Amino acid sequence: MDLVLRNARVFTDYAADRLDVAIDRGRIAAIAPELAADGPQIDLAGRLLVPGLVETHIHLDKTCIIDRCRIENGSVAEAVAQTAAAKRAFTEEDIYARAARTLEKCLVNGTMVMRTHVEIDPGIRLRGFEAISQLAADYAWAIDIEICAFPQEGLINNPGTDALLAACLSRGAKVLGAVPYTDIDPRGQIDRIFVMARDFDVDIDMHLDLGDTPHGMQIGYVCEQTAAHHYGGRVAVGHVTQLSAAPSAQFNEIARRLADAGVAVTVLPSTDLYLTGRGQDHSVMRGVTAAHRLIEHGVNCSLSTNNVLNPFTPCGDASLIRMANLYANVCHVSRPRELAECFAMLTTRSARLMRRSDYGIAVGRPADLAVFDCADPQRRGCRSDAATIRPENGRLTFTRPRATLRPRRTGGDAEAIAAVLG
Ligand SMILES: [Zn+2]
Numbered sequence: 001m002d003l004v005l006r007n008a009r010v011f012t013d014y015a016a017d018r019l020d021v022a023i024d025r026g027r028i029a030a031i032a033p034e035l036a037a038d039g040p041q042i043d044l045a046g047r048l049l050v051p052g053l054v055e056t057h058i059h060l061d062k063t064c065i066i067d068r069c070r071i072e073n074g075s076v077a078e079a080v081a082q083t084a085a086a087k088r089a090f091t092e093e094d095i096y097a098r099a100a101r102t103l104e105k106c107l108v109n110g111t112m113v114m115r116t117h118v119e120i121d122p123g124i125r126l127r128g129f130e131a132i133s134q135l136a137a138d139y140a141w142a143i144d145i146e147i148c149a150f151p152q153e154g155l156i157n158n159p160g161t162d163a164l165l166a167a168c169l170s171r172g173a174k175v176l177g178a179v180p181y182t183d184i185d186p187r188g189q190i191d192r193i194f195v196m197a198r199d200f201d202v203d204i205d206m207h208l209d210l211g212d213t214p215h216g217m218q219i220g221y222v223c224e225q226t227a228a229h230h231y232g233g234r235v236a237v238g239h240v241t242q243l244s245a246a247p248s249a250q251f252n253e254i255a256r257r258l259a260d261a262g263v264a265v266t267v268l269p270s271t272d273l274y275l276t277g278r279g280q281d282h283s284v285m286r287g288v289t290a291a292h293r294l295i296e297h298g299v300n301c302s303l304s305t306n307n308v309l310n311p312f313t314p315c316g317d318a319s320l321i322r323m324a325n326l327y328a329n330v331c332h333v334s335r336p337r338e339l340a341e342c343f344a345m346l347t348t349r350s351a352r353l354m355r356r357s358d359y360g361i362a363v364g365r366p367a368d369l370a371v372f373d374c375a376d377p378q379r380r381g382c383r384s385d386a387a388t389i390r391p392e393n394g395r396l397t398f399t400r401p402r403a404t405l406r407p408r409r410t411g412g413d414a415e416a417i418a419a420v421l422g
Pocket residue numbers: 057059117207238306
């Protein structure tokens with residue numbers, strides 16, 4: 001065996017047992033108590049072993065630009081305009097360097113699978129795509145990065161964008177993004193995105209319904225189009241902050257439509273909190289849609305980072321665990337099953353959103369694993385970067401991983417089997 005992990009509490013369906021895990025050629029070869037297996041050994045001493053975290057929505061190309069921008073009112077329009085202005089000076093080298101800084105923070109926080117939205121338009125052309133493609137290749141030893149080609153500045157209103165998106169899709173972008181609310185013709189953009197996605201046989205991940213009221217949402221139309229194009233299970237929508245402002249009856253009706261259509265929802269707690277309610281001066285709305293309530297209706301959901309250190313989200317350290325902590329606080333999550341879903345929205349549910357059928361701790365799956373020190377929160381106390389889940393058989397608090405393990409996929413070099421970070 002390339003590596004044997006001893007005395008792991010294995011995270012499987014929210015149950016944690018003390019087991020040994022053998023890894024061979026980058027994959028899990030066996031899981032059993034007191035396994036008879038040769039090879040380098042690591043004693044995890046009862047620490048929790050989980051599959052690497054999954055980030056379904058992050059913008060690496062425009063990270064770490066807050067010092068180049070001027071923030072006056074914190075609105076979405078300002079964020080788009082400030083980013084567009086900063087983007088004019090982006091070179092491939094600059095994008096790569098900033099993206100690598102944030103990516104390395106993701107790695108030390110346990111993220112091993114990622115979908116990143118990359119801006120494509122006639123101004124930036126394919127510079128972001130080229131830089132992030134190179135970054136994905138250079139860090140493939142540590143993380144699987146999937147590119148979503150994303151028209152942040154519009155599509156119908158921005159001639160030339162369509163052909164550039166097509167160029168990305170033909171050169172390996174796996175997902176097509178959208179942002180109907182920045183377009184002069186939101187439904188025209190949605191229609192075009194579905195046709196293009198079908199032409200290239202790629203999934204769709206839209207920024208959708210980012211606003212403060214439940215009026216004029218496009219989410220029903222996206223569900224209709226998903227059904228019409230037989231695209232159930234291949235469409236995700238991010239933000240949907242307008243849904244957080246919907247009364248229960250409307251919320252429940254939309255949740256059922258999302259579940260029926262097979263449209264997944266990504267909640268981006270940090271950005272949604274920062275951008276919504278800007279017109280209010282008291283009792284400011286939170287704007288974070290209750291994903292755990294959507295899950296009750298059968299909707300698949302993920303929690304993700306979105307932005308780090310830019311006008312959309314001036315703070316952040318790319319910790320998904322911190323994002324789950326923030327979400328649980330903001331959305332009043334406290335029941336055991338709902339807390340467990342918070343962790344699922346960083347792991348199994350996110351992997352399902354990205355249609356990763358080989359994800360999880362099971363024999364034959366890739367050995368992409370993170371090790372967490374876990375403790376009863378009553379003994380440990382509360383930390384701002386910790387998230388707690390309460391599975392059936394106990395309480396577990398997660399902070400930054402103790403180690404992340406991604407043994408080499410090929411070859412038998414025992415010294416290179418594990419990458420231990422942070
Ligand atoms: Zn985004």
